[in-house]
Amino acid sequence: MANPVLTIVVPCYNEEEVLPETVQRLSKMINSLVHDKLISDKSTVLFVDDGSRDKTWELIEQFHHAYPAMTGLKLAKNAGHQNALLAGLMTAKETADCVISIDADLQDDIEAIREFILKFHEGCDVVYGVRKSRTTDTWFKRATAQGFYKLMTSMGVRIHDNHADYRLMSKRALDELERFKEVNLFLRGIVPLIGFPSAVVYYDRHERFAGESKYPLKKMLSFAFDGITSFSVTPIRFVTLTGFVLFALSILAAIYAIVGKLWGTTVSGWTSLILSVWFIGGIQLLALGLIGEYIGKIYREVKHRPLFIIEKKLVTEDTPERV
The missing domain is CATH 1.10.287 (Helix Hairpins)
Known part of the structure; x- marks a missing residue:
């Protein structure tokens, strides 16, 4: 099998403070994987601007013009993290053999991407990034998160403890994901339903590099409630x-x-x-x-309203130039 084309999908909402560092670290990781012949030199990073109010999109355009391997989608309005992520996944699967989703805040360990790719070469269609521990969380956040995962499991929902949306999916897994037409998205619960061969990679979660969290308590509770009511009666x-x-x-x-x-x-x-x-x-x-x-x-x-509307798209042709 030829080296697979990888696309890293990065949903962004008001991430101007952290974006330059994110571009540098992701580019370094891709270059390393290309050098080790684990992925194709046509691999890219796809930033999805979810209706940001700061200079996030302007920065994405600047990086794309300087380095075409950095591509972008601009959504017409704020569609929410899950919808923005889905927009990136559905766009990336048209040209990529495998797609990794990761948040822009650099809390998820980028070094785990290498393990994701190795698991993909072993035949896994889905690789879940799972936190080793929650020692960096406050007691309240740790207790509520663990309670949420236990509650979902008790209701019969197949979900991986301490897994957010840091994962790898193959093209055929994304093709099956596209068949799920539900509007109330909870990807952490949907992806395990696909049933293809999967694996888990454990990693340590870091502090946010810059900027503020986009998931305050109110949004976290709303997200948890949506997950519960979307998957269980x-x-x-x-x-x-x-x-x-x-x-x-x-x-x-x-x-x-x-x-x-x-x-x-x-x-x-x-x-x-x-x-x-x-x-x-x-x-x-x-x-x-x-x-x-x-x-x-x-x-x-x-x-049956659309989950997202793409306003602009920055794509690369042939072999992209790298940072």
Whole structure:
């Protein structure tokens, strides 16, 4: 087999501070892999500008004009990390034999890319980058992340612990990924469904090189909730089970009230009445909100709107010049 063409897809949102360093490190890694004859000299890096408000796109254009191996996509508006990543993957698969996705912030260890490629040469269609530990995280972030992975696993979702979106996928794996037409994207859960031969590469996660995190607590919680509701109906079933439990308790309460009435020992209890009303009302609102969330997802799915719109594309021809 000839040396495979690799494309590294890098979603970017307001990454002007870190982008020059990212270009330098990724270019160095590609040059090393080309020198060792692990990948083709036609391999490239594809930056996807997800509607950035800073000079991210201007920098991508500058790097492309100086070094055509640095290519780019500019989305018409901010589509979200998962959609931007998908845009890059679907574009890259047209010319690449394998694609690696990595965030621009340099927290994921770039040195692991070599291990990804070696696993690909061994016949793996998907290679997952998995963190060795979370010692650099705060206690809260570590606890919530571990709780999320355990919760997803308990609901029957095939997901790798401590794996984000740092992975390698072969062209045929990406062709199968394209067949998944869902709008509510959660790639960490979708990719394992493909089922092709896979492997895991463990790495240490670093501190962000520059700039601010694009995933504050609010976005992290929203992303986790989307992942849960996109892959499992367990929350709905839990609401149903809660309804049955409350129904059984209400029957017991009714029997108790009737017996008390017959024996003449009823005592008016304002506190217990108010507490029960608030409890039942809260459960009902929670159930309605959860059902509404699922209906909202169905509403988005049936519209079949495009997940992203590409405004500009910077591509390279033939063998690209390298940094």
